[in-house]
Amino acid sequence: MITGFQHMHSALRWVVLALLVVTLVKAWQNRQSSFTAGKAKLGLFTVISMHIQLLLGLALCIMKGWASMLGQPGVMESTVMRFFTVEHLVGMLLAILFGTLGYSLTKRAASDDMKHKRQLRYFGIALLLIVASIPWPFRPGFEAYGWF
Numbered sequence: 001m002i003t004g005f006q007h008m009h010s011a012l013r014w015v016v017l018a019l020l021v022v023t024l025v026k027a028w029q030n031r032q033s034s035f036t037a038g039k040a041k042l043g044l045f046t047v048i049s050m051h052i053q054l055l056l057g058l059a060l061c062i063m064k065g066w067a068s069m070l071g072q073p074g075v076m077e078s079t080v081m082r083f084f085t086v087e088h089l090v091g092m093l094l095a096i097l098f099g100t101l102g103y104s105l106t107k108r109a110a111s112d113d114m115k116h117k118r119q120l121r122y123f124g125i126a127l128l129l130i131v132a133s134i135p136w137p138f139r140p141g142f143e144a145y146g147w148f
Helices: 002-029 037-064 079-108 112-133
Strands: none
Touching: 002 037, 002 112, 037 079, 037 112, 079 112
16 A cells, blocks of 8 residues: 555656646736736645645655654654655645645635746746655665666
């Protein structure tokens, strides 16, 4: 069961990244035009995929016991344990917070120009946090983690 959740979590990572990139590209390309319902839905789908990814990640965190390791000695000395118990969790929670804030503040913006700017700003920060918090296989200690 854990393996299935890991594969879903890993596969959905690419969906989230693709949706974030498409959302940012659309917001950048069309920043001088009107903010359409399609752009709003794209932001909504991006946030929904981020929240589904959060639920899968929290389920993995509980099933693998990463949350219970926080108070144990030696966790912060191990690169992999520290990454999954602190860095990955905090980075992704902040990314989802920025994505959700970006979607909510974009909806409330008065002008189309402000909607594009907010979407670019908040979703851009979310993308940077996600890219920094993914256990990429080229990072030291994460060679066993694949691209998919």
